Amino acid sequence: MNKLLKIHSYFLYPLLLMFGLVNFACQPVNSNKDFNTNLSSPDKQLQINLNIKYGQLFYEVMTDRGEIIIGPGKLGIDAKKANFAKQLKLVSYNQQESILESMNLIAGKHQNLTAEYNEYHFLFANEKSQKMQLEFRMFNNGFAFRYTFPEQGLKQLNVQQEYSEFFFPQGGMAWLQPYDEASQWAPAYENIYKEYNIGENSPTRNGWCFPALFDSGNRYILISESGPFEPYAAMHLSPTATNGRYAMAWPDSLDANGLYASQPISRLPFSTPWRSVTITKNLDELIQSDMVNLLAPAPKEMATDWIKPGLASWSWLTAHNSPKSFQELKPFIDLSAKMQWPYTLIDANWGEMKDGSVGEVITYANKKNVGVWLWYNSAGGHNIVSEAPRNLLNDAAIRRKEFKKLQEWGVKGIKVDFFQSDKQEIMALHLAILKDAMDHQLLVNFHGCTIPRGWARTYPNLMSMEAVRGEEVYYFGQQFPENAPVANCILPFTRNIVGSMDYTPSVFTNFDHPHLTTQAHELALSVIFESGIQHMGDQPQVYEQLPPSVKELLKGMPSAWDESRLLEGSIGKDLVMARRKGRVWYIAGINGENFPKAVKLNLNTLSAGGTIHLCTDHPSKKGLLTQPVKIARHNMIELDAYGGFIGKIEMPS
Numbered sequence: 001m002n003k004l005l006k007i008h009s010y011f012l013y014p015l016l017l018m019f020g021l022v023n024f025a026c027q028p029v030n031s032n033k034d035f036n037t038n039l040s041s042p043d044k045q046l047q048i049n050l051n052i053k054y055g056q057l058f059y060e061v062m063t064d065r066g067e068i069i070i071g072p073g074k075l076g077i078d079a080k081k082a083n084f085a086k087q088l089k090l091v092s093y094n095q096q097e098s099i100l101e102s103m104n105l106i107a108g109k110h111q112n113l114t115a116e117y118n119e120y121h122f123l124f125a126n127e128k129s130q131k132m133q134l135e136f137r138m139f140n141n142g143f144a145f146r147y148t149f150p151e152q153g154l155k156q157l158n159v160q161q162e163y164s165e166f167f168f169p170q171g172g173m174a175w176l177q178p179y180d181e182a183s184q185w186a187p188a189y190e191n192i193y194k195e196y197n198i199g200e201n202s203p204t205r206n207g208w209c210f211p212a213l214f215d216s217g218n219r220y221i222l223i224s225e226s227g228p229f230e231p232y233a234a235m236h237l238s239p240t241a242t243n244g245r246y247a248m249a250w251p252d253s254l255d256a257n258g259l260y261a262s263q264p265i266s267r268l269p270f271s272t273p274w275r276s277v278t279i280t281k282n283l284d285e286l287i288q289s290d291m292v293n294l295l296a297p298a299p300k301e302m303a304t305d306w307i308k309p310g311l312a313s314w315s316w317l318t319a320h321n322s323p324k325s326f327q328e329l330k331p332f333i334d335l336s337a338k339m340q341w342p343y344t345l346i347d348a349n350w351g352e353m354k355d356g357s358v359g360e361v362i363t364y365a366n367k368k369n370v371g372v373w374l375w376y377n378s379a380g381g382h383n384i385v386s387e388a389p390r391n392l393l394n395d396a397a398i399r400r401k402e403f404k405k406l407q408e409w410g411v412k413g414i415k416v417d418f419f420q421s422d423k424q425e426i427m428a429l430h431l432a433i434l435k436d437a438m439d440h441q442l443l444v445n446f447h448g449c450t451i452p453r454g455w456a457r458t459y460p461n462l463m464s465m466e467a468v469r470g471e472e473v474y475y476f477g478q479q480f481p482e483n484a485p486v487a488n489c490i491l492p493f494t495r496n497i498v499g500s501m502d503y504t505p506s507v508f509t510n511f512d513h514p515h516l517t518t519q520a521h522e523l524a525l526s527v528i529f530e531s532g533i534q535h536m537g538d539q540p541q542v543y544e545q546l547p548p549s550v551k552e553l554l555k556g557m558p559s560a561w562d563e564s565r566l567l568e569g570s571i572g573k574d575l576v577m578a579r580r581k582g583r584v585w586y587i588a589g590i591n592g593e594n595f596p597k598a599v600k601l602n603l604n605t606l607s608a609g610g611t612i613h614l615c616t617d618h619p620s621k622k623g624l625l626t627q628p629v630k631i632a633r634h635n636m637i638e639l640d641a642y643g644g645f646i647g648k649i650e651m652p653s
Contacts, residue, residue: 037051039095039136039143040064040138041140042117042138042140043140044064046061046063046138046139047061048061049062052090055087056076056086056088057075057163059073059075061279067217068169069216069217070167070221071168072167073166073167073245074163076088076164077159077163078159079157079160080158081158082126082128082157084126086126087126089124091123091131092123094121098116098118099117100115100116101115101116101294103115103294103298105290105293105456105460106307106532107309107460107462107463107500108293108456110288110563110564111561117138118137118138119138120135120138121135122135130152132149133147135147137295141278142222142279142291143277144226144276144295146274147162148270149266149268149271150269151268152268154268155267156266157266157268159263162272163248165245165246166223166237167245168198168214168244168246169243170216172214172215173196173197174195174197174198174213174215175193175196175490176196176209176213177192177209177212177494178191179204179236180206181206182254182255184383184384184385185418185448186420187252187421188419188447188467189209189466189467189468189495190467191204191469192469193495194487195571198241199241201240206236206249206252207236207239208238210223210224210225210235210498211495212224212237215571216244218281219280220278220282220283220286221277221279222289222497223277224276224451224497224498225273225292226292226293226296227271227296229297229458230270231424231428232424233250234273234450234453235248235251255421255422256382256383256420256421257382257384259382260382260425260426261423264424266424276292278291287492287497287565288566289497292498293454293499296458298457299457299459307461308342310343310533310559311526311559312533312535312536313540314332314344314345314535314537315332315346316347316348317471317504317538318507318538323349323353323375324349324352326356326357326360329346331540331541332344333365333370335540336365336370337368338544339555339556341370342371343370343372343413344372345373345374345375345415346358346373346374347375348375350375351389359409371411372412373411373413373415373443374406374413374414375414375416376392376393376417377389377391377417378393379418383418383420387418399436400440403439404440407441412442412443413442413443413533414443414444414445415446416433416447419446422450430449430450431459434459435459437461442461443461444459445462445466445502445533446462447465449466450467451467451495452499452500453499454499456500462532463500464500464502466502467501468495468501468503469487470505471504471507471537472504474511474513474515476512476513477513478513481513481514482516484515484516484517485521485590485592485594485642486593488521488525488528489570489573489575489592492566492575500530500531502533505525505534506522506523506525508542509542517590517644518642520615520624521590521644523550523644524588526557527586527587527646528577530579532559534557536554549613553613558586560581562581565577566578567587574591574597575589584651585606586647587606587646587649588646589646591641591643593641593642594642596638596639596641598639599637600636601634602633602635609631610652611630612628612629612635612647612648613627613629614637614645614647615645615646616643616645617645621640
């Protein structure tokens with residue numbers, strides 16, 4: 001079939017179904033027999049066998065040589081008054097091959113992407129003649145599937161259970177994050193990623209988070225979810241994984257302060273989120289993958305010149321009460337101006353400012369050419385956290401009025417905190433905030449929230465999401481310092497793969513629980529971790545006392561990249577990342593182990609000759625050492641125990 005350029009609209013297909021404009025009859029089938037067919041990637045090297053046995057749907061993933069990657073697993077949906085998990089018959093199917101789709105991201109690890117995939121649609125009927133469509137997209141580096149329900153006799157679907165499984169019969173290792181137990185602050189995807197045996201049960205009763213990374217059969221397999229893009233709950237993996245079989249799980253009933261149902265109720269027609277599975281042979285391919293965004297709907301056509309990623313100073317981390325004080329905020333605004341960082345964040349309780357007003361702060365910042373972000377409580381009954389402002393974003397009319405005011409004030413962005421659930425209503429609140437913020441030219445950063453789910457493509461004003469155990473935990477996490485070095489070497493291969501991550505890196509001050517990582521390790525995280533809005537959370541005097549060459553490295557540093565590469569890496573042990581913006585490469589490496597090591601890098605792949613301006617830990621174990629190093633075929637860089645380095649290469653014009 002000829003290659004074609006497809007501009008995919010998530011919302012178009014259900015409408016075509018509704019008006020009968022999609023022809024499923026291009027491949028007639030004999031519905032009296034069990035069904036068995038093979039799906040393939042454009043390069044034919046990835047295969048899926050899809051079949052019906054005794055009315056139940058199954059799939060199996062393998063290479064073109066028959067090597068099993070994911071073993072036979074169930075598919076299907078069970079809903080109230082409509083069961084699509086048994087007694088299914090295939091009605092019809094169609095396919096399109098070598099679909100090409102281009103996309104641009106404003107924030108992220110790379111800006112220009114092209115996807116090629118084969119798409120398959122299978123229409124099934126249950127014993128009541130109710131219809132369900134199963135959609136697959138086959139990429140060269142993985143696949144995705146979702147369930148779509150055309151309009152029919154049912155007005156809505158109350159989904160009870162999803163039977164989708166991921167089966168790893170050959171064992172292996174996995175890097176997983178236990179799903180949070182409900183609390184005043186959770187779930188918020190803030191447990192620590194660790195290495196587990198495939199098939200090991202979760203230490204929490206709520207299961208495993210997405211994204212989940214598996215090393216099975218000499219391949220890396222990353223499972224996550226793209227969506228929801230319409231009212232539906234987000235899902236994760238169940239706590240038990242007997243013999244390597246992982247099933248899907250709903251949000252816990254206790255989430256969101258016990259409000260709302262765990263299972264979604266959706267009006268027809270609708271589609272579930274995509275279940276995305278990235279499959280790569282090496283870690284560099286994994287780092288560069290972006291399937292969650294590729295599956296998302298394209299944004300509306302609109303002006304986006306106001307959407308500008310960048311670094312921000314942030315006062316709350318080292319001075320919790322500073323949002324209430326104009327005078328305490330001034331040095332952070334001055335820091336952003338000196339470092340050519342475009343933003344500053346004013347965190348919780350800014351409405352209680354004692355020695356001025358937020359309007360005065362904005363005016364002061366604007367004179368310094370620094371944009372202001374303001375913090376909000378997501379509010380509603382789903383959280384009981386008292387920090388303010390609250391009860392301004394959960395009601396549509398009040399929210400739009402507030403956003404109109406912020407736009408008139410000249411505020412650049414909002415940080416919205418304490419969602420604490422993946423239930424349907426909370427997912428809808430995320431999307432409503434993004435849409436209204438886009439209408440009022442406000443950038444968005446979500447905290448206490450779910451993971452990135454492709455929304456940054458559909459709503460390019462979404463700069464970052466927390467969903468990580470970050471620097472603030474040095475205040476209250478007794479075990480955090482000893483876990484952080486290894487976790488920092490896992491996050492780039494797991495959580496940060498699916499989207500921007502607001503870890504708030506490069507903090508040198510020791511809080512209640514001191515760092516074990518070195519200064520160079522902490523500095524390197526500003527490049528290792530990708531976030532469209534990158535918050536630099538230490539005190540102004542700490543950054544101002546850095547060596548001049550280090551300050552020059554941080555000055556004007558980008559937070560959105562044209563290109564990203566993994567130069568070296570071993571999950572949980574160490575890694576070296578290279579990210580390019582224009583003609584400048586930033587290279588950073590970290591050591592997650594408690595002994596020194598040397599890494600050998602071929603920097604010639606980034607620039608033909610020249611010099612890397614390198615910053616490492618000082619041999620005296622105090623402070624930082626900066627020096628120019630001539631680029632050679634193999635550059636040897638020494639890393640201290642829990643150490644790191646960061647450097648910059650300016651390519652010749």
